[in-house]
Amino acid sequence: MRKTIIDLIFKIAKEKNAFDILEGRLSKITQKQLSENIIECGILPEMFVHDSSEEKLWAKYSDIILSLSLNFLGIPAEVLRTRGDSADVFGKTKNYSIVGDAKTFRLSRTAKNQKDFKVKALDDWRKGNNYALLVSPLTQYPNRRSQIYGQAVEKNVTLLSYTHLHFLLDFYTNQDIKSLWETGSRLKKSLKTPDHQNSLTYWAEIDKAVCAIVNKNNDILKKYKVLEIQKTKEIGNEGIAYWRQKIKDFHKLSKEEAVKLLIKAEKIEAKIKTIEKAINIEMPL
Numbered sequence: 476m477r478k479t480i481i482d483l484i485f486k487i488a489k490e491k492n493a494f495d496i497l498e499g500r501l502s503k504i505t506q507k508q509l510s511e512n513i514i515e516c517g518i519l520p521e522m523f524v525h526d527s528s529e530e531k532l533w534a535k536y537s538d539i540i541l542s543l544s545l546n547f548l549g550i551p552a553e554v555l556r557t558r559g560d561s562a563d564v565f566g567k568t569k570n571y572s573i574v575g576d577a578k579t580f581r582l583s584r585t586a587k588n589q590k591d592f593k594v595k596a597l598d599d600w601r602k603g604n605n606y607a608l609l610v611s612p613l614t615q616y617p618n619r620r621s622q623i624y625g626q627a628v629e630k631n632v633t634l635l636s637y638t639h640l641h642f643l644l645d646f647y648t649n650q651d652i653k654s655l656w657e658t659g660s661r662l663k664k665s666l667k668t669p670d671h672q673n674s675l676t677y678w679a680e681i682d683k684a685v686c687a688i689v690n691k692n693n694d695i696l697k698k699y700k701v702l703e704i705q706k707t708k709e710i711g712n713e714g715i716a717y718w719r720q721k722i723k724d725f726h727k728l729s730k731e732e733a734v735k736l737l738i739k740a741e742k743i744e745a746k747i748k749t750i751e752k753a754i755n756i757e758m759p760l
Contacts, residue, residue, distance in 0.1 A: 565604075582714055607631075
């Protein structure tokens with residue numbers, strides 16, 4: 476499915492109704508299809524240019540995947556169309572409401588920090604809703620102490636991975652999953668404040684919660700984590716192949732073509748225009 480979605484995004488990214496087309500295409504996906512492909516949405520394709528229409532649409536793709544996951548888990552949900560200072564996904568049951576945000580990262584990007592996860596912002600975006608949820612690839616979360624875990628515990632924002640969603644989707648049979656959204660509150664009561672930032676403690680509690688919900692043991696969940704690692708390696712090799720081909724393509728360029736490409740990459744002409752605009756400004760004397 477990954478290649479199909481990549482091809483579709485390249486085709487429609489610049490269309491005004493690109494999101495509607497993508498959402499419509501995914502609306503008929505089955506729970507099994509979603510489960511089989513959910514890990515992939517957390518990894519941005521290397522062939523998408525940074526900050527391009529394609530990259531932004533892939534981010535929306537991950538939001539759609541989160542929304543569909545919540546629907547299959549008994550929480551009617553939708554991707555919100557509002558822009559800025561708002562969560563991307565909203566779900567509501569008879570008993571509670573939840574806002575969510577889905578993260579996707581390039582494997583070639585280094586040094587992710589707490590600002591990339593926006594836990595505090597998600598708490599703010601919760602507004603009058605009961606719960607808040609952030610989903611990211613498990614391999615991209617900090618694996619040691621981090622402020623994002625402290626914020627998640629103190630603000631009761633549930634950090635989850637696509638692997639945990641994969642696990643839940645495979646074994647969900649109308650169980651109540653509300654306990655998952657109370658993970659931060661439970662840890663806040665049981666831990667001393669200095670321990671709130673402990674990643675191992677946080678993920679142990681998340682693992683315990685999802686296993687209890689579907690009545691499966693942790694050994695089965697571990698197999699799902701291994702699957703994520705395998706899928707990440709597979710997609711990583713896709714990215715490596717893409718960049719190696721780029722190197723070959725660059726070697727084929729003439730000197731003139733290479734210079735033009737470098738000027739474009741450095742955005743030099745745009746910088747010159749910006750400076751010209753700044754120095755040609757007219758001020759009343």
